Amino acid sequence: MKERMLRVGIVRALAAAGVLAASGLISQTALAEEPIKIGWLSSLTGPLSSAAVAENQGVQYAVEEINKAGGINGRQIELLTRDTAGDPTKAVNFAQQLLFRDKVNFIIGPVNSGESLATGPIAAKAGVPNIVIGSIDELTDSKKFPLAFRAINTNTQWIKSANDYALDVLKRKKVAVIGDTSGYGTSSAKTAAELLKKAGVEPVYSALVDPNKTDLSDEISKARAAGADVLMPWSAATGLLGRLLNTRGNMQWDVPVVGHPALMALPIKELLNKPEYWDGVYAAGYVSTTYGTDGKLPERTQALMDAMRPKLGGEINFTFWWVALGYDTVKVIEHAVKKAGSTEPKAFQAAMESTTGLDGVYATYSWGPDQRNGFPDSGMVVNRANTFKDGSFELAPQ
Amino acid sequence: MLLVIVSGLAVGALYAATALVYNVMFSTSKVLSVTTGHLCMLGGVFGAWLVSDLGVPSVLGLAGAALVGAAFGFLTEIVAIRRVLSRPVEHLWLLTTLAMATMVQQAVGLWWGTEPRPFPRLIPQDFSAGVMDQKYWLPIVTVIVMVLGLEFFYRRTMYGKVFVAMSEDVFAAQARGIATSRVRSLSYVIAGALGAVAGFAAGQLTFAFFAVGHGLTLYGFIALAAGGLGSNVGALVGGLALGLFSTFATYFFGGEYQQTIAVGLLIVVLLLKPEGIFGQRQVRAV
């Protein structure tokens, strides 16, 4: 009897020791592999969701890929996605939540510039690195926001490449600038007019249009009457761009349209009265999603597309650079953390500032001590809108 | 210039149709429903869905869109109007119809997507027709047919006369044996169908877009208030005038001050002639 009790006691003690050892092991590994938390502010619903949904695909894929390969320096990535619905107030709330409650190591986003303008100062105050994917120029500043690094091009880069194409390649001098009355539209139209003036061209016609205005015939007729020989719309509103191209086509006015990348998006094609209304439309685009003369995409883009195609449902019916950008944001973090050897903000900043020629899918990035915009001018091209295939385009005629 | 006038008239026709729909519901219930503009949105979205996505012939698409609008009108009456009108508190209907409008817009946005989608061509016609294009004339013709039809309905049919009786005095109508709540239901069904038909006819102008309802509720109301609440002729004139006015304002001053100008017009009219141009001065019941 006694013997038996003893035996039971030993078994119990052994079991307890085993549990203790196991739990000790777990806590030890947990310490070594505490996940790297990345907060992802994404407007997955709401009126501006198409870009965010595509970018989210890229972000998710990169996180999965890195985690499958063992994480960054042995640490897994924990992605915390928050849907801001495109509302700056919600974006600020979620930014606070991610920064102070969830204590994330990095923030990606938000997607829209209006939200980014509001969350940028908060991330800076919290001292958390921010990968910026809004295009408005004011979002980065090495003094005010030392930890904010931009992966996307700036708005000025978009406008400049479109302007250069219209003035230098198409040799047009009578420009009509058309913006919409949203925040993004008004500021872009203003920047576009300023850059044109710098190049010595005064727009012959400029107008701001309500994005939901049902008919653009008067604006287009006025532009035509003013003698415009190129239309430059700066708006991300699909409806407005669709109406603009339809009106131009219905009037049988053979004038080139050069402007915002949204001109090339597939929803525009659906809105057109006739497919040929997409002819003569050129928009700022990227080397990374442009077919070469041999009809092939750059190697890295093709590789990512092939790897993701099953996930995207076979057919890619949205602009692919969104996915590439989303993918790159995570890869950029991976690169900098590996280089710095930690997720320390200071070390991250130093690693980012000394990064030059980092090959991503979307672009080859270089940042510097005073350079927060990593996207090179050489990564920009102008595409022909009607060559949409797999979210990529052909180069506009040079 | 002719094109500017015609496109202003076309937009104005849509405002006028919205104002008419307000009137139909107002006549039996004395309610100005916030859902009015969203009825047009339903017509546009469901029309595009039926004709483009499901490949239904345009006529059936129109009927289907009208059916959806009528169903939503019926639902609005049951959920948001009937229970509220029996309460003594004023203006509760504003809250319930506002809630219905918010919900239907968000629901359509979640289902249909938040990008505008194309609305199909209804009549075979070349796109280079300019001012003769169907996208301008369909809404204009539709709203004229609607006004004539409503006038005929009110003057020549039994049910129409019942509507008029109810708009004059609900209690007197009830005392005469009219099933007022059934008539009210019917008026919401008719309003829903008319709104959807107007949205269908103007679909090529607005595209099939989930967010057009909100603006139409406002502009349709401005047209109605300027033209005179309760008057169908007023709704027509107010709508067309507002369409022309705002198109010309944009033509001369640009799009930056569009809403400011439209609302300015409303306030001027209301200050000068509070009952609207064709409205009847209401004798206040004490």
Place this chain on the structure above:
Amino acid sequence: MTNTRSPAGSAGLLAGGVALATLPLWVGDFYQLHLAQLIGVYWILIVGLNLVVGFTGQLSIGHVGLLAIGAYTFAFLAGTHELNPLFAIAIAGVIGGLCGLLLGLPSLRLPGFYFAMTTMAFSLIVTELTLAQDEITGGGIGLAVPGVSAPFDTPDGLYWLILIVGGLVTWLTWNVSRCMWGRSLIAIRDSEITAMAVGISLFRAKLIVFVFSGVTAGVAGALFASLQSYITPDTFVFELGLFFFVCIIIGGRGSILGPFIGTIILTALPELVAPLAKLGNFFYGLTLLAVVLLIPEGLQRLFEVLAEKLRPRRIESHVVTPDLTRLAAAIREGQSS
């Protein structure tokens, strides 16, 4: 609403006040503090709007326009012109009040639906003008907003400033609601004709209340801007105006505590329950519909009913024992006569 203060009510009020005053000391993190600040800022606007909507019955759905005016005034004065922030907040209140006056003068003469539509149009016009006047407002890019000056320049400090302002305006409206003035407002809401018949100057009362709500909206806008640290026209969407309105209706009209709880619930709930955020405005619409149809008096009424259920009821029983001898004597007397 109940104005009589039971000892339990005062104790509750005191405990609530202490909890609010010490909130930065016990709250979990900056995120929760931020939510508390946001609720406070919204409440400063809503407390003024509550007098317009909940007490006077004027259905303004466009107060977001006044919020934007306050926010831009503050950003322009304290940011662009580096004026003392506290002074700038006061000016934002004054400008808000003036704009309230400008809006109220024509629109308050209009009947219900007309008024609601005019306020909605007003908020759209404000957005249009902020975009068009880009020298002042920064147009689509917006403006960076400085923090408030010491001693309110920390998150805790800003919270206490919001608390002080919020407490002050709440106290003001509470006083108004108790006095004859508040009663006359409720009379206007319930029946304008009766109110006029008992000698209430309708238009003047409505206008004063509306201007007051403009002042609180302006102050709230200034604090909101400082809290957000950056404002763009995208921030001041029409839906935000709808949100303020729904908070009051859900809380209960003619009450102060009800809308306060409504504000807390409607601000915090979508943050805590993620699927609700996806539904977005659908959720607000559904809540509004449910409340109007099921409990038209709002949450306030719900609490009152609950409180009555929970409160130990003192039933005063008056036992009447008949004085039989006197009765018999009286009967006898009656029979004899």
